[in-house]
Amino acid sequence: MQDLLSNIELISWIFDMLALFIFFKFARINRVINSSLLTMTVIQIAGTLMIAYEKLLTSCIENFPTYMSLINFFWFAGFAAFYVVSIRSIRSLHDMFHLKIGILGKYISFSFFVIGSLQVFMYSEILLFNTDIYMGMVYDLGVPAVNIANTIVSFSFAVLAGCLLFRKHKTLKGLKWII
């Protein structure tokens, strides 16, 4: 189950890229930057940085196994910090462009909060009880599951944006507020 989720999570970036492209097209045609485009841009940049950070830490685990406690700290605290910066970036970008944060932005921020909380609780268990029996399974399944859910939701929003473009704002005009 865990392997399946991890594999799905790996290919979900293709759908994230597609969603970003559709939102970009939507913004370009309407000549207005929307909340979803800003949110997807933050997701893509944060995702890329986190993959690089994960690879760096994985190589550290292989090369310096004696510093495992320090690597653990940088793993959990680092990823939690990435989520803080991502949420903060979403808010700052919306403030900069004087936009209201849309449903997608709020959903993604909340999901980042959930994953960040998982990081904190997992590390707390490792620190306090020196084990990962309780949070281990939740962490291993929860993080990919939330990431996959994020991709499904953002891609669905992108499909809606595509439909709005295709229908030229007539029949689906009432749904424009979601984007």
Next chain:
Amino acid sequence: MDYLAFVILFVIYGYLSMNTWRVIKHKRTNRYEDDLTSQQGEIVFSDGDSEKNKFAPFIHKVKQLDLLLASACERLMNYEAKNGITAQVQVVHESRRDLDKIESILKLLRGQPDEDVKQDDQTIEKIPDNVISLFNPK
């Protein structure tokens, strides 16, 4: 050392919770308080009166131009008793695309519809003939 890690982690968690709460309770910032740009519009009336408006970054420029024009129209209606008074709307801008959009809206407002401009962009009914628009590309 573990205590320090624990404290750092919960400081991060505090920031995470605070930022998430702020995102959920987020409200749009007031675009008129923005000082990021020096772009501005100005209405100069032929009797020497004038009014300046500062423009927010590019995405709301067109809406602010509408407000500027609406303001000019309102002032002209007040001057209705005095004949021959005109208003000159001067817009300083950076982007050629914005200029095209503004010109298209002006055409639409003056009753010369442009294919590129959607009906949604029309926020004021009609610009009086004595409002002259002047654009100053940088």
